[in-house]
Amino acid sequence: MNSKVVIVKCGSYDQEEVNSAVKRGIELLGGSEKFASPGERILLKPNVLWGTDPQRCVVTHPAVFQAVALQFKETGSSLLYGDSPGGVQPAMHALKKAGFHDVAMELGIEQGQFDHGKRVSFPDGITSKVLFIADAVLSCNGVISLPKLKTHGLTRMTGAVKNQYGCVPGIVKGEYHARFPDIDQFSQLLVDITRFIKPRLYVMDAVNAMEGNGPQSGDPKKIGAILLSTDPVAIDSVACRIIDLDPSYVPPVRIGAQCGLGYSAQEQIEIVGDPVDLFIDRSFNVVRKAPPAIPRTRLLQALRKHFTPRPVIRKKLCTSCRRCVQVCPVDPKAIAVKENSRIPRYDYSLCIRCFCCHEMCPSRAIYIDTPILKKLLPFASYISLFISNLYSKMQKKVSG
Numbered sequence: 345m346n347s348k349v350v351i352v353k354c355g356s357y358d359q360e361e362v363n364s365a366v367k368r369g370i371e372l373l374g375g376s377e378k379f380a381s382p383g384e385r386i387l388l389k390p391n392v393l394w395g396t397d398p399q400r401c402v403v404t405h406p407a408v409f410q411a412v413a414l415q416f417k418e419t420g421s422s423l424l425y426g427d428s429p430g431g432v433q434p435a436m437h438a439l440k441k442a443g444f445h446d447v448a449m450e451l452g453i454e455q456g457q458f459d460h461g462k463r464v465s466f467p468d469g470i471t472s473k474v475l476f477i478a479d480a481v482l483s484c485n486g487v488i489s490l491p492k493l494k495t496h497g498l499t500r501m502t503g504a505v506k507n508q509y510g511c512v513p514g515i516v517k518g519e520y521h522a523r524f525p526d527i528d529q530f531s532q533l534l535v536d537i538t539r540f541i542k543p544r545l546y547v548m549d550a551v552n553a554m555e556g557n558g559p560q561s562g563d564p565k566k567i568g569a570i571l572l573s574t575d576p577v578a579i580d581s582v583a584c585r586i587i588d589l590d591p592s593y594v595p596p597v598r599i600g601a602q603c604g605l606g607y608s609a610q611e612q613i614e615i616v617g618d619p620v621d622l623f624i625d626r627s628f629n630v631v632r633k634a635p636p637a638i639p640r641t642r643l644l645q646a647l648r649k650h651f652t653p654r655p656v657i658r659k660k661l662c663t664s665c666r667r668c669v670q671v672c673p674v675d676p677k678a679i680a681v682k683e684n685s686r687i688p689r690y691d692y693s694l695c696i697r698c699f700c701c702h703e704m705c706p707s708r709a710i711y712i713d714t715p716i717l718k719k720l721l722p723f724a725s726y727i728s729l730f731i732s733n734l735y736s737k738m739q740k741k742v743s744g
């Protein structure tokens with residue numbers, strides 16, 4: 345069986361143009377009535393992150409949110425909406441800043457509870473048998489996920505699979521990053537959350553995407569498309585193809601395909617609507633290589649830290665808001681403000697490279713730097729990885 349991904353041309357956020365594109369895309373998948381029934385509670389879940397001006401392309405654009413809402417209001421279902429921002433900021437503040445609150449008020453859409461949640465059992469979990477999920481998600485009959493196409497320092501790009509991380513209340517997100525610092529383990533968690541929630545439809549805002557230093561501090565880049573699918577792995581894979589990124593370099597996509605969440609191979613994906621070749625942008629600024637693995641032993645971590653990318657603060661851009669300190673998930677924190685200093689400083693021996701600080705910085709002051717040793721001696725990174733793999737095999741032999 346193949347997965348269907350719809351690509352619809354949409355050149356701007358003009359509301360009528362977006363309404364037309366979304367309507368066409370949903371109809372190509374069978375119509376909104378295929379995904380919602382009269383009387384059901386349907387949750388619309390955009391990407392809000394911290395709550396930012398939509399023109400910066402950090403959040404799903406409210407025009408896309410409104411277009412999807414209009415389609416599902418016609419089904420007779422009861423709509424609610426929301427997302428959990430990072431840190432401890434109340435969801436309402438972020439939703440207002442990003443423009444969703446005004447649209448919801450106009451259309452009579454209820455705000456869901458994302459500041460609180462419950463622990464739920466998930467026996468089929470790959471990395472966690474218990475998940476902490478927002479009340480709004482647990483109280484609805486179905487979820488429509490509205491991701492934004494952006495680059496991401498940890499996962500290379502963020503889209504449909506990662507969008508469900510916003511269904512975890514903000515303070516718990518930090519705990520998860522601390523529990524699962526390994527990129528593959530964290531990606532397995534993302535896949536588990538998506539497998540538990542099972543959104544009925546994904547509508548990706550790729551009208552204007554974000555390239556470069558995403559997901560908060562990058563630059564807008566016009567793609568001119570809206571993507572739709574019931575398969576999160578397939579829609580992310582097609583998005584990767586559009587920005588000329590190998591999907592295997594995106595851990596949530598790779599692991600999602602391995603775990604049966606969806607399909608990533610081109611031959612398993614049927615593209616309908618407008619041809620994908622119209623949107624491919626080989627100049628899109630994204631890191632086109634897999635994230636480095638971080639060994640767990642102290643010896644190898646000490647060696648690896650000289651070759652692993654790390655967050656760095658541009659002092660001239662830092663406003664001393666200390667949000668980076670607030671969202672750092674480790675204890676003791678890997679970033680702190682020292683006495684007689686305005687700028688936070690890192691202790692890289694504590695840093696787990698989750699890049700939460702980079703993701704949440706509002707002033708574009710934090711970037712991901714490649715250590716000079718890796719720039720000068722790229723083969724040394726592979727030697728380190730070889731040592732790590734060799735050590736793991738030796739450990740298995742000893743334990744066996």
